[in-house]
Every structure is written in C-alpha cells, then in structure tokens.
Amino acid sequence: MPLCPLLKNGFLLVLPLFLVGAAAPAAGQQGPLGAFSNQAHLGGGEGTALYDTSAQAYTVWATGGSHLARRRMQDDFVLRTRLQQSGAPAQRKGWMVRSSLADTATVVTGAVHNDGRTVLRVRDGTDGPPKAVRVPVDHPDVLELKREGPTFILSAAQFGDPFTRDSLAELELGPEVHVGLFVSSEGEAEARFHNVRLITPAPDSLVPYEDDLGSTLETMTVETGRRTIHHRSPTSLQAPNWTPDGEALIYNSGGLLYRFDLATKAPEAIDTGFADANNNDHVISSDGTRLGISHHAEAHDGTSIIYTVPIEGGTPTQVTPKGPSYLHGWSPDDRFLVYTGERNGEYDLYKIPADGGEEIRLTTAEGLDDGSEYTPDGEYIYFNSVRSGSMEIWRMRPDGSHPEQLTDDRFNNWFPHVSPDGQTVVFLSYPPSVPPGDHPSYKHVYLRKMPIDGGTPEVIAYVYGGQGTINVPSWSPDGTQIGFVSNTGTH
Structure with missing residues (x-):
C-alpha cells in the first residue's frame, strides 16, 4: 500500500494514501476518513486528518495554513459537530465550504477563533474584503453550519444550551461544493471533533408520512452527550426501545418490529403474526417477557389497536377493544398499560389491564394528551399535553388526579422518558x-x-428528526444511555 509521510510533533507520521485521496463512501457507509472522502492542505505548512473508528471522532492537525477533511455535497445541507481542544489551540476551527479547492474559490467558514469569538465569514476569491458576522456566543463547543439556497446560517451553543444563530445571504457557490472540518493556524494546532453529522434535509417536495429520508440508529451517554452510530438505513426506522438485558434495541420499520443486536450490529425481524402494520408506539414490559405493540387492524377500519406478543415473537393478543389506541407505557408491576386514545374526537390518556378489560379514562382536558409513561416506583404518570396552549411536560397520579405542569418555555415538549433510577x-x-x-x-x-x-x-x-426519534421509552437498563433515531437524506 502506498504511504504518505508527514511530520507531527517531531515524529514521522506515516499515512496510507487512501487518507489523502479516496472515493467517497457510499450513502449509509463510512470510509477510512469516516463521513469524508478526502483531505486537503491549503496554504503553507502541512497537516493531516484522522478518524477514530471506536470513538467516531475526527482529529485535524495543521502546522501553518489550513487543513481540511472534506467531501462533496450538493444543494441544501446541515453540518453539525461538537468541538474539543485536543492539542495546541487553532487560530480557527470549525466548518468550511468551498466552491473549489482553487485559491480563487469562494469560501464560507463557520468557525471558533482562538479568542473564543464565533464568526461566519465569506471570502469570494477577489481582492475585496471578506464579509463576516459574529454569532454572540463565545467559546462554543457545538457548531452548526447550514446552507438554505443562497443563505448560510451559523448556529453555536455551549453544550447544554439551545442554539444562537446569524446568517449571510445571497452567496452563490454553485450546486456542488466541498464541505468539511478544518483547522487554521500559523503554527502547530490540533482540534478534535465529535458527534459529526452531515445532514441532507427533507426537500420541500417531500410528502409527510408517504416519503421517507434515511435513518440513523444511535445511542448516547446522557451525562456527556457523546453519541454512537450503530446502524444506517435508507428507509425509515423509528422509536427504539432498549431491552431490559441491555443487549438490543427494538424499533419499527415498514410496519414490522425489529430486534437490533448491539454486539453483532444486525437487525432481525420479530414475528408479530398478523400484526404487520405496526406504528412507532411499542413498549417492552417491565419484566422483559412481553412486547406491547400498536397495530393498524383491518377489523377496526385500519385504526391503531394495542396488542401484546411474547418478547421473542408470537401470536398477538388484543388488549384494547377500541381504536385508535397508541401505546406508551407499562406499569412497573406489568398489570396495566397506559396509552393515548381518540374517543369522540378527543385525544386523552387511558389505562387498561395488560391482559385486557375495561379501559379507564385518566384525562379529560381539552386538547391532545400523549406520551404517557409511569415512573419506576409507580407513583406518577408523566405525559405531554397541549392544554396550556403549548405542548408541555406534565405528570399526574396513576388515577389521573393532581395534574402538574413541569415545563413552561418557548419550546413544544414531547414524550417524557423517566430514567430507571x-x-x-x-x-x-x-x-x-x-x-x-x-x-x-x-x-x-x-x-x-x-x-x-x-x-x-x-x-x-442536537438532532435532525422528530416523529420517530424517541417516541417510546429508550433508556438503557443501567440508566447511563438512551437510544434514538436521527434522519438524513442521501448525500
């Protein structure tokens, strides 16, 4: 294999040439440089970019000039990463978009400067001064650069905070551009990039619930925010449950349920018999022996009806007599299911014995109530409700009494999931x-x-997703991680 020598920290770093120039990885796959296909050094000095497959993180290093881990993308896109200083500080680090690799290229950068400033900058390849706007967040460690037609939007946050953004408009770079992570410095500099996502958003022509983007099955350590991609699919995957043994995620796709083994990285269909039109409202019993599903039953005019099946698969047993009914939780003792039911035009919360019986209405407020889930001690049911005018997180006692609103901010909040502790x-x-x-x-x-x-x-x-991302309980049994789905189109 040909090798490319580079000098780093006084040592000779020998890189395979496939890290310097290679074909772009196919959609849904990762190449030797992860999501990127090539790297380039711009200006004087030298540098390199490396991909850590175990951490799914990138390290970009330069001594003079700018070094770029790159690939080509077309039309609109979103570039997102979490920054970590891993060596000598860079003069600038972040995202770069170029019309070409030529010195005369139009270049857009969304970067954090070594003094902490966050700047969106455009150089059009002429001798004129660059355009620049400053995003009012200093020393951010989450950075997003988005292209929407001729407009570029830079968003930044210190991890834990929502984004703050600014933009520059009327920038023409052509439909296909080079995008990538970069560091720039007059001397030696290094930066590490985690949670890197290159997203092709849904086109305006997409028809909701008919057209799908690709899906990425992920887990995340809640304390640190570090994310791991386990599986990519060009089709819609939704709503992972984490199995009580910690070994697998169960998600729905195309009306079926799948068990994804976290060790082998292989999905396997779960036999749900005649229930082959399942939606994303499925929950595992507390003892791990049964799976509750929501199937659009022909016998009920295609409305969603709740059934249970053995966790390994089998013949479904009907639980709810009426539909639509959308399952969201089991009681800790596995005696009851809680769910959203539409009855006479109102969406309220209900519970029912897990083996079937009379349903019990828990909420009567006007507007949608959804996402019901018991706390591990069985003392409360958490849910989301629009009764206040915005969608907020609430809780109530298991008999529906003493409702209490827990969130009240500018966001619309859905699907509360309580940690195992x-x-x-x-x-x-x-x-x-x-x-x-x-x-x-x-x-x-x-x-x-x-x-x-x-x-x-x-x-x-910070996720591109929504419906199907985290509709159902997805905490790992040890309470350290959650599973979820993010989305992107082909790029």
Whole structure:
C-alpha cells in the first residue's frame, strides 16, 4: 500500500494514501476518513486528518495554513459537530465550504477563533474584503453550519444550551461544493471533533408520512452527550426501545418490529403474526417477557389497536377493544398499560389491564394528551399535553388526579422518558415554529433532560428528526444511555 509521510510533533507520521485521496463512501457507509472522502492542505505548512473508528471522532492537525477533511455535497445541507481542544489551540476551527479547492474559490467558514469569538465569514476569491458576522456566543463547543439556497446560517451553543444563530445571504457557490472540518493556524494546532453529522434535509417536495429520508440508529451517554452510530438505513426506522438485558434495541420499520443486536450490529425481524402494520408506539414490559405493540387492524377500519406478543415473537393478543389506541407505557408491576386514545374526537390518556378489560379514562382536558409513561416506583404518570396552549411536560397520579405542569418555555415538549433510577426525565423539544399539537418528522429538534420534579432543561443532543426519534421509552437498563433515531437524506 502506498504511504504518505508527514511530520507531527517531531515524529514521522506515516499515512496510507487512501487518507489523502479516496472515493467517497457510499450513502449509509463510512470510509477510512469516516463521513469524508478526502483531505486537503491549503496554504503553507502541512497537516493531516484522522478518524477514530471506536470513538467516531475526527482529529485535524495543521502546522501553518489550513487543513481540511472534506467531501462533496450538493444543494441544501446541515453540518453539525461538537468541538474539543485536543492539542495546541487553532487560530480557527470549525466548518468550511468551498466552491473549489482553487485559491480563487469562494469560501464560507463557520468557525471558533482562538479568542473564543464565533464568526461566519465569506471570502469570494477577489481582492475585496471578506464579509463576516459574529454569532454572540463565545467559546462554543457545538457548531452548526447550514446552507438554505443562497443563505448560510451559523448556529453555536455551549453544550447544554439551545442554539444562537446569524446568517449571510445571497452567496452563490454553485450546486456542488466541498464541505468539511478544518483547522487554521500559523503554527502547530490540533482540534478534535465529535458527534459529526452531515445532514441532507427533507426537500420541500417531500410528502409527510408517504416519503421517507434515511435513518440513523444511535445511542448516547446522557451525562456527556457523546453519541454512537450503530446502524444506517435508507428507509425509515423509528422509536427504539432498549431491552431490559441491555443487549438490543427494538424499533419499527415498514410496519414490522425489529430486534437490533448491539454486539453483532444486525437487525432481525420479530414475528408479530398478523400484526404487520405496526406504528412507532411499542413498549417492552417491565419484566422483559412481553412486547406491547400498536397495530393498524383491518377489523377496526385500519385504526391503531394495542396488542401484546411474547418478547421473542408470537401470536398477538388484543388488549384494547377500541381504536385508535397508541401505546406508551407499562406499569412497573406489568398489570396495566397506559396509552393515548381518540374517543369522540378527543385525544386523552387511558389505562387498561395488560391482559385486557375495561379501559379507564385518566384525562379529560381539552386538547391532545400523549406520551404517557409511569415512573419506576409507580407513583406518577408523566405525559405531554397541549392544554396550556403549548405542548408541555406534565405528570399526574396513576388515577389521573393532581395534574402538574413541569415545563413552561418557548419550546413544544414531547414524550417524557423517566430514567430507571427515577431521577431524570429526557424528552424531545420542537421549536416554537412547529404547531404545538403537531410532531412532524424531519425537523431540527433537541433532546433535553431535567430533574424528575422539574427545573431548567438542558440540551443533551442536537438532532435532525422528530416523529420517530424517541417516541417510546429508550433508556438503557443501567440508566447511563438512551437510544434514538436521527434522519438524513442521501448525500
């Protein structure tokens, strides 16, 4: 194999030439340089980019000039990463977009400077001065650069906070550009990039619930926000449950349920018999022996009906007599299921014996109530409700009494999931531009956490997703991680 020598920290670093120039990885796959296909050094000096497959992280190093880990992308895109200083500080580090690799190229950078400033900068390849705007967040460690037509938008945050953004418009770089991570420095500099995501968003022509983008099955350590990609699919995967033995995630796709083995990275269909039109409302029993599913039954005019099956698969047993019914939780003693039911035009919360019986209405407030889930001690049911005018996180006693609102901010908050130790709630937050009663796919959303009794939420993941991202309980049994799905089109 040909080798390319580079000098780093006084040692000779020998790199295979496939790290310097290689074909782009196919959609849904990772090449030797991860999501990138090539690297380039611009200006004087030298540098390199390396991909750590175990950490799914990139290290970019330069001594003079700028070094870029890059690939080509077309049309609109979103570039997102979390920054970590891993060596000598860079003069600038972040995202770069170029019309070409020539010195006369138009170049857009969204970068953090060594003094902490966050700047969106454009150089058009002429002798004129560059355009620049400063995003009012200093020393951010989360950075996103988005192209929407001729407009570039730079968003920045210190991890845990929502994004702050600014933009520059009327920039023409052509439909296909070079995008990538870079560091620039007059001397030696190094930066490490985690949670790198190159996202092709949904086109305006996409028809919701008919057209799908690709899906990425991920887990994340809640305390640190470090994410791991386990599986990519060009089709829609939704709503992972983490199995009580910690060995697998169960998700739905194309009306079926799949068990994804975290060790072998292989999905296997779960036999659900005649129930082959399952949606993303499925929950594992507390003892791990049964799987509750929501199947659109022909005998009920295609409405969603709740069934249970053995966790390894088998013939479904009907639980709810009426539909639509959308499952969201089991009681800790596995005696009851809680779910959203539409009855006479109102979406309220109900519970029912897990083996079937009479359903019990728990909420009567006007507007949508959804996402019901018991706390591990069985003392509360957490849920989301639009009754206040925005979608917020609430809790109530298991008999529906004493409802209490826990969030009240500018976001619309959905699907609260309580940690196994009963101390933390993780939920999904839509921006205020999304109607409070709607939870669409393919939006820029946050996963946030807060203490069990409420408090100021903290962002733990910056995600392109929404519907199907985290609809159902997905904590790991040891309470350190969650599973979820993010989305992107082909690029």
